[in-house]
Amino acid sequence: MSRAGHRARLLAGVRRRRRPLIILGVVALLLSSIPWLWTTTSARGHLYDEAAAPSADVVIVLGTRVGKDGRPSVRLAGRLETAAALVNSGRARVVLVSGDGGGRSGDEIAAMTAYLTGELGVDPRRVVADPYGLDTYDTCARARDVYGVTRALIVTQSYHLARAVTLCRHLGVDTDGVRARCDDCSRLLLTHQTLRDYLASGKAAWDALRRRPPEVVSPPSTALDDALRDG
Numbered sequence: 001m002s003r004a005g006h007r008a009r010l011l012a013g014v015r016r017r018r019r020p021l022i023i024l025g026v027v028a029l030l031l032s033s034i035p036w037l038w039t040t041t042s043a044r045g046h047l048y049d050e051a052a053a054p055s056a057d058v059v060i061v062l063g064t065r066v067g068k069d070g071r072p073s074v075r076l077a078g079r080l081e082t083a084a085a086l087v088n089s090g091r092a093r094v095v096l097v098s099g100d101g102g103g104r105s106g107d108e109i110a111a112m113t114a115y116l117t118g119e120l121g122v123d124p125r126r127v128v129a130d131p132y133g134l135d136t137y138d139t140c141a142r143a144r145d146v147y148g149v150t151r152a153l154i155v156t157q158s159y160h161l162a163r164a165v166t167l168c169r170h171l172g173v174d175t176d177g178v179r180a181r182c183d184d185c186s187r188l189l190l191t192h193q194t195l196r197d198y199l200a201s202g203k204a205a206w207d208a209l210r211r212r213p214p215e216v217v218s219p220p221s222t223a224l225d226d227a228l229r230d231g
Contacts, residue, residue, distance in 0.1 A: 035205035036198050042169065043162035046176045050082050053178045057228055059083050059092035059153040060143055060175075062136060062164060063099015063108035072111050075157055075189075078181035080112060083155050084120040086178065092153055094126050094227045098139040101131025125230050128223045132216035136160075137207045140168035140175075141214045147224040149173055155180050159194040163204050170208045 048054065061083045064076050072080060086092040095116060099108030109131045116122040128147065133139035143149040151174040154164050161177040168175035182190070 035201040039163040039166040039201050043165040046165050055091045056153045057093045060096045062156045066106035066111040074184045079155050080115050082180045096128050098130040098133030138214040140171045146218045157182050159197045
């Protein structure tokens with residue numbers, strides 16, 4: 001056999017061995033995309049820019065990492081600024097800040113509350129804190145079970161918004177999402193977070209499917225009702 005013929009046979013063998021791997025990769029990609037498609041399609045019609053946001057008594061702000069100085073990161077500041085704008089415009093009455101009050105990311109609740117009340121001028125009586133919103137699912141479940149929320153706006157950046165809205169609505173909270181400001185967010189940061197959220201949709205779907213309880217279960221609280229009454 002000529003050298004060219006031998007090379008052709010080798011290439012054909014490589015292609016035959018590679019084909020199952022390619023098919024397996026495509027199948028894996030399609031399967032991993034199902035949760036992301038679920039969160040995206042389920043949230044359709046419930047995502048708004050700040051200027052077009054509907055009204056609700058409660059606006060939920062999802063926490064995220066704070067700086068070493070205890071101040072909100074650029075993403076968290078954007079969420080809080082959007083929530084404050086909703087309160088100031090009369091489209092929300094009370095802010096429920098939900099995050100990790102004592103984790104490795106810093107005290108998200110203290111940073112969020114201080115920024116809302118100290119720098120954005122929101123009346124402290126209008127801010128209710130949930131220090132055990134350890135992830136998006138837990139925030140939605142605890143908003144329903146602990147604080148009695150049945151209708152809310154939820155504020156986070158666009159890459160995260162569909163997943164947040166879908167989880168809350170799946171758990172029985174009539175939720176509309178409002179895209180948070182992120183003017184100083186770099187393109188690299190947004191790309192990284194978009195990929196991270198794509199991967200996180202798998203966990204979201206699994207949590208929703210098995211209806212897992214939140215990591216921290218608390219008795220019902222009247223804090224939000226009190227804020228609505230007094231604020």
